[in-house]
Amino acid sequence: MSLEFTGKVVLITGAASGLGYACAEAFCKQGAWVAIADISRKVVDEAVARLSDLPGEVLGLVCNVAEADQVESMVAEVVRTWGRLDVAVNNAGISSPLNPVANTEESDFDRVMSVNLKGVWLCMRAELRQMEKQGSGSIVNMASALSLRVFAGGSFYVASKFAVAGLTRTAAVEYAESGIRINAVCPGNVATPLVVSTVSSEMLDQLANVHAMKRLGKPEEIANAVMWLASEQASFNTGTILPVDGGWSAQ
Amino acid sequence: MRLENKVVLITGAAGEIGVAAVRLFVREGARVMMADMNGEQLAQAASEFASDSVACFTVDVTDEVQVRAMVDNTVEVFGRIDVFMANAGIEGKMGEIIESDLDNLMRVLDVNVKGVWLGLRYVIPVMKEQGGGSIVITSSGAGVKGAPGMVPYNTSKHAVIGMMRCAALECTKYNIRVNTVNPGPIETRMMESIAEGLVPGGSADYKTKLQSMTPMRRYGKADEVANLMLFLASDESSYCTGSVYMVDGGNAT
Numbered sequence: 001m002s003l004e005f006t007g008k009v010v011l012i013t014g015a016a017s018g019l020g021y022a023c024a025e026a027f028c029k030q031g032a033w034v035a036i037a038d039i040s041r042k043v044v045d046e047a048v049a050r051l052s053d054l055p056g057e058v059l060g061l062v063c064n065v066a067e068a069d070q071v072e073s074m075v076a077e078v079v080r081t082w083g084r085l086d087v088a089v090n091n092a093g094i095s096s097p098l099n100p101v102a103n104t105e106e107s108d109f110d111r112v113m114s115v116n117l118k119g120v121w122l123c124m125r126a127e128l129r130q131m132e133k134q135g136s137g138s139i140v141n142m143a144s145a146l147s148l149r150v151f152a153g154g155s156f157y158v159a160s161k162f163a164v165a166g167l168t169r170t171a172a173v174e175y176a177e178s179g180i181r182i183n184a185v186c187p188g189n190v191a192t193p194l195v196v197s198t199v200s201s202e203m204l205d206q207l208a209n210v211h212a213m214k215r216l217g218k219p220e221e222i223a224n225a226v227m228w229l230a231s232e233q234a235s236f237n238t239g240t241i242l243p244v245d246g247g248w249s250a251q
Numbered sequence: 252m253r254l255e256n257k258v259v260l261i262t263g264a265a266g267e268i269g270v271a272a273v274r275l276f277v278r279e280g281a282r283v284m285m286a287d288m289n290g291e292q293l294a295q296a297a298s299e300f301a302s303d304s305v306a307c308f309t310v311d312v313t314d315e316v317q318v319r320a321m322v323d324n325t326v327e328v329f330g331r332i333d334v335f336m337a338n339a340g341i342e343g344k345m346g347e348i349i350e351s352d353l354d355n356l357m358r359v360l361d362v363n364v365k366g367v368w369l370g371l372r373y374v375i376p377v378m379k380e381q382g383g384g385s386i387v388i389t390s391s392g393a394g395v396k397g398a399p400g401m402v403p404y405n406t407s408k409h410a411v412i413g414m415m416r417c418a419a420l421e422c423t424k425y426n427i428r429v430n431t432v433n434p435g436p437i438e439t440r441m442m443e444s445i446a447e448g449l450v451p452g453g454s455a456d457y458k459t460k461l462q463s464m465t466p467m468r469r470y471g472k473a474d475e476v477a478n479l480m481l482f483l484a485s486d487e488s489s490y491c492t493g494s495v496y497m498v499d500g501g502n503a504t
Contacts, residue, residue, distance in 0.1 A: 169504040176466030176501045188490065212423045212493055221490035228487065233478040236435075236471035239504030243494040247423055250416040250493020 003231040005056075006031035009082045010230070011075070013065050013123060014092030016043035018192035019142060022219030023089050023226050028056035030227070035078045037061040038092070065092045065119030075126040084134055087230045088127040090120045091142040093160075098153035109156045116160035117167070124171060128180065136179045138230045141168050143184040145245040151210075165241050172239030181238040183229045188245035191216040212247025252280030253485045258329040260284045260322070262312055262370060263339035265292040267439040268389070271473035272336060272480050277304045279481060281334070284325040286310045288339070312339045312366030322373040331381055334484040335374040337367045337411075338389040342441050343403045345448030356403045363407035364414070371418055375427060383426035387483045388415050390431035392499045400449050408433075412495055419493030428492040430483050435499025436461050437471045466501030 010027045014020035016038035027034050028051050036051070038044045041062050048060040059081055063074040078085055096112045097104075120141055131137030144161040151158060165184055172182040189195075189207040195216075199207070208216050225244045228234055243249050259276050263269045264285035273283050273296075283305045287293040290309040297307045306328050310321045325332055343359035344351070367388055378384030393401060394408035412431055419429040436442055436458075446454035446461070462468055479498045482488055497503050 172501050173466045173504050177468055212420050213490070214423065217490040221488075224487040225482075225491070228482050233482070234475075234498075235478075236467065236475035236498050236500050237479070238466060239501040240497050242496065244488070244490050245494070246490050247419050247493035250419050 003030055003227050003233060005087075005227075005231070008032045008086040009035070009078065009084050010087040010089065011035040011037065011078050011085060011127070012089040012091055013037045013063065013119070014142075015089075016047040018194055019187065019190060019219055019222050020089070020091040021047055022192075022223040023091065024051060024058075025054065026220065026223035026227055027087075028054035028058065031055045032087075033057040033059070033082050035059045035061055035074075035081075037063045037065075037074055039064055065123055066114040068122050071119075071122040071126050075123075075130055079130055085127060085130045086137060088123065088137070088139045089142070089226055089230070090123045090139065092119055093142060096154060096157040100153060101155050104155065112156050112160055116157070117163045120164050121167060124167070124182075128171070128175065131180045132175075132178060137181075138234075139171075139180070139182045140226050140229045141182070141184040143168065143186045143241060145186050145188045145243065145248045147184070147186050147241065148243065148245075148249040168241065169239045176238050181229075181234065183234070183237055183240040183242060185222060185225045185229065186241060186243045186245055186249070187222045188217050188248045190219055190222055192219055210248055211245065212251055215246065217244065217246060253481060253487065254334070255280035257281045257333040257484075258284070258325070258331050259334040259336060259484065260286065260325045260332050260374065261336035261338055262286045262310065262321075262366070263389070265289055265296040266338075266441070267473040268434065268437065268476050269338055270296050271477040272338070273300070273305065275474070275477045275481050276484070279485075282329050284308055284321075284329065286321050286339075288312070312369060313361045315369055318366075318369040319373050322370075322377060326377060332374055332377050333381075333384050335370060335378075335384065335386045336389070336480060336484070337370045337386065339366055340389060340407070342445050342448070345400045345445060347400055348402055351402065356406075359403035359407050360410070363404070364410045367411050367414060371414070375418070375422060375425070378427045379425040384428075385484050385488070386418070386422075386427060386429040387480055388429070388431045390415070390433045390495065392433055392435040392497070392502050394431065394433055395495065395497070395503050401445070404445070415495075416493050423492060428488070430488075430491055430493070431495050432476065432479050432483060433495055433497045433499065433503075434476045435471060435497070435502040436465060437473060437476060439473060442470065464502075465499075466504065469500060471498060471500055
């Protein structure tokens, strides 16, 4: 995909693996300066090493997005290093154990919500404070096909992703006049390296079959949509909830 | 280039959004069959392009024989159809139901719904035979929200979303993707006509009001719609099917 990001400053959370890494790779290939944020030094360093041959520049940052002070430092470090923040991809998220509501645990609820919802909110707050100063910026949140459809057993994961869509749309309206666009991508089930290597083949089939296309998405297919929304191509798009879900939500 | 070696068939190609799309598609390497009802306007619109990258076909999309001929001709000229942009549409007359006539409703549904269906009816077999393709139907912000005085147009734009979703589910097995692009208020003749129809003599006031209700506080440009059409037409959106894609300055939020 040929979208120009040379010299654009991009921050991606959860960037050391999966969809976040696919986005980081895609932005780097287009010449962006990409801050790779993730939860541990080890995974961040590995990702930075793998990306170092691509045209863009990379900066590794360790951040637990559920912690306000770490999020503030993360954004501050990007601005200290490169002077600005053009694009933020709020991608960090975790899954929940699958159980009907009556059998779920409060600790799991708190853990999922603290990363998937509070984490996105904390990141947006810090990013928007910087983007407001610049009078420009583009935020892409990683929502989910489960922001549009439900999956039995995934109650609070689904709730967290519905919430991300609500957060995205509300903030989009609040900042539409400030030159800041805020959108979300809704991936279906994606064949990330982690999923492919850890999930049984029967479960992979089951995950594939929820889509009308009867296959899993590819990480780069999600990255394409993220890049499109982040780019100037999408200058009249804000508050858009963009499905990339192989027809899951059409059914 | 993002549409290298692709053949695109687009209806409503002589309108502002159609022309913007053709311009972008040609720049990205596509060869384009431009179809429109108004032959003169079509020839005028096509005159800016090199003759090896575009061809023209005058068509009334409500006429089955003509639609079939359009599809056949596209295959004859360019050998295949990778992308079908079902973009032709009319706004019809504005007005409340109790002041409106049935003819106007039927005319709008004919062009905007039957016209799209006929295109699908004849394009899908071509794409099926080829082993795939991408279809983008132009719906509207009016396809996801109601608006007083706009029953025919609004109904037709809701209808094609249902058509798109069913077609998408039918077509995954043929590797054909089907989606809608839904423009909000765009700087076009049609938008101007809708404003004039809703507020006769007061279209400027209407525009000011609609802008103030749009989160970005402005109308979009035809180019901004074309950008989204390009994404959905190209292989970049290979996992996107059965969905509604807004380009509306935040209006639907």
